[in-house]
Amino acid sequence: MVRTYELDMVDYRILNILVQDAKLPYSEVARQIQVSAGTVHGRMNRLEELGIVRRATLSLDLAKLGYGTQVYIGITLLSNAFIAVVTEKLREIIEVTDAYFATGPYHIFTCLRCRNNEHLRAILRERIELIEGVVRTETLVLLDELFSRPVALKAD
Known part of the structure; x- marks a missing residue:
């Protein structure tokens, strides 16, 4: 309870x-x-x-660690019936840092950190696009982080 x-x-x-x-x-x-x-x-x-605080993590500069390419990938599936299977396959790809069930043109929206564009292409072609149920992907490459911040909380 x-x-x-x-x-x-x-x-x-x-x-x-x-x-x-x-x-x-x-x-x-x-x-x-x-x-x-x-x-x-x-x-x-x-x-x-209560599950309000889920974990404490380190914020790493992944570019300095060799993962300088950050992308978002929208994934379109054959149907919603593939969401669980595709999610589990994405979880196995260590470069996938986040995955979301989304509204709009994609069933799943993911974030990946890769070493470079060749690494990204290999993950797309050899891993993501071969997952059963994936119909197509669309990749948005992030050029630079303008800012990132936590939400400032306030009592209502």
């Missing part, structure tokens, strides 16, 4: 700080919002139990 929990200003302040820097110690978060470290720890445990 899912517990309901009403977030308050302390929760929102904790989340806004940690979404900027998830490595920040709870004691520093507590100092910034003037509560105890135990309060921050308890609130974070509760937010994790």
